Amino acid sequence: MAQEPEPVAKKSRAPSMHDVARLAGVSHQTVSRVINDLPNIREETKQRVLDSMEQLQYRPNRAARALVTSRSRTVGILSASRTNYGPAASIQAIEDAASAAGYSVTTASISGYESTSIVRAIDRLLDQAIEGLVVIAPQRRVFDTLAGMSLRLPIVTLQSTAANNDMSLSVDQILGARLATRHLIELGHRSIYHLAGPQDWIEAEARMTGFLDEMNAQDMPTTAPILGDWTAEFGYFAGRELLRMRDFTAIFAANDQMALGLMHAIRDAGLEVPRDISIVGFDDIPDSAHFWPPLTTVRQDFAELGRRCMALLLGGLESGEEYSGSILPTLVVRGSTAAPSSR
């Protein structure tokens, strides 16, 4: 088997600065100046270089640049469950903001619940030499792991009310939960349950806190929240259990999907929402306006969250200051809540 040289010699590496420089009749440094558009370059020269770049279809080599500057221009996103609407919308917004600022984004998601999975995910991001880290929908466990690694990075956590030494940004979950709860109380409900999220999710905890705070503030008796897993499936089965004892007239679910499952279970039991039981969700995913009945819920502006997150991170990349901010949620009243039927 004759190992002849490749038919049409395709050994071509991509064109480099030197190629551009040669074509434009300048030095590589001048090309570099054009690329990073530094001042003190004659307009004519600049144009000549730009033309050459165009002609050769030149693209700066990111790796070489990263090597010498030791800046990767990449930020990492650590996220659990990116198939949920909320995190997905935030990631979207972060990515948009990042690319507008010349950064790129890599994501790593935590698959299981074991702590090794978390470490591996963080490790993968670190391998990319990320300059900043965004943690979305964080669980306690993630925080602990992160704290134990003591990274030298600006970190922004989303949807976390926990004040640590990182920057954090969130929709005010406690307020949101209070709004939802207050709405039910104002309608006249006296026995309200809470279907909460998974225990170690900081978001879930905050919503639970908001619920309990508001109930206490209004001197209402509370029962222990049920801990769910965010899925409609869980909401459905939790609903079936709850309906065995009908000592409540309203449920505040920690997210829209669980609320959906609840409503399913309630109908299955031959009851009606909101006539027999009122339901409030949390998130306002696009579908909830079309659930049956349309869901009363708490709206979070995920996109805004993502944008501000990126601004914060990019700011922090230079200044290194700490900061934490929050965005206000709003209550969206639709068809799943009403005054309790008098019986």
Add this chain to the structure above:
Amino acid sequence: MAQEPEPVAKKSRAPSMHDVARLAGVSHQTVSRVINDLPNIREETKQRVLDSMEQLQYRPNRAARALVTSRSRTVGILSASRTNYGPAASIQAIEDAASAAGYSVTTASISGYESTSIVRAIDRLLDQAIEGLVVIAPQRRVFDTLAGMSLRLPIVTLQSTAANNDMSLSVDQILGARLATRHLIELGHRSIYHLAGPQDWIEAEARMTGFLDEMNAQDMPTTAPILGDWTAEFGYFAGRELLRMRDFTAIFAANDQMALGLMHAIRDAGLEVPRDISIVGFDDIPDSAHFWPPLTTVRQDFAELGRRCMALLLGGLESGEEYSGSILPTLVVRGSTAAPSSR
């Protein structure tokens, strides 16, 4: 202002191969051999190097490696609408598979509908020197743009039945649509509408084709499909329009969200699903089992799709062969379909 040297000299770049080599008393090349675990290295030496790496917390510099090998070990994902369940699930699976293979993933999403947005997104990926590209939920426009750029990359397109020169992989959309349509016909429906997806989405087109194919095969009259935008919102308004003339007993919606909107509109009109009108969706998103009524739909295994996609791409990175495969969808019958009421 005395510019004294930094308090605790923190000029520390990260440790490099040379640092490790010095500590272990070997050459940098030996360290390199350990990292890439090449054969022909004494076990004892290897151990010594590994210890030094551990001690210094050494991490290989990805940029330097990429520079010299001109391999970025990164694949790009080009996606529209990543907040939808389907694409999000696929991305998730791709990322998992990629990271298991030592690759990392960057995503770019197409924000608007203008072609410049597409070019910019691709450009951003190219800047990253991606070695392969996955196009998810592709629109015609994206394909055309991509074709016009004639990239030297393995490209895998997901959910596209269009045979071009790239590799492609999809759940068989046409079959899925036929299954859905046949189900309605077998139930006895004679007048069936199709609420399709956006015109230039290849997926939408395939589902429409499947619908028409099956209708024709069974000698059923067809009306022109309505072109939607995948959202529940659109499904709702389309439903309101359609219900003005009640000359149909079933609708096949091109995805679950639009089906949700349709059902909402039908209820608003005082009718019932499936008693008055049957509805079939497409995708089987996790929520649809809990819609009211639970939605009959076509299930696609997005995760499997993502996994196989990555296998294909990684294979193609070496071999460069073309390939296209498809995965079979299944019909999931739930509560939103029934025989038409005789009237």
Add this chain to the structure above:
DNA sequence: ACACGCGTTGTGAACGTTCACAAGGATTGT
């Protein structure tokens, strides 16, 4: 006319890794 300064351009080293190759030591066969 001369020095000075400023705007523009060029030179060479450095970043941290891999690659091609060479060199050294131990082992084997005769």
Add this chain to the structure above:
DNA sequence: ACAATCCTTGTGAACGTTCACAACGCGTGT
């Protein structure tokens, strides 16, 4: 005991960019 061979390790260049600095040319003030 000597050459041939294999296994292990080291040497130096190269990748494509930025950085620090040097050099050149031209105008300006005296």
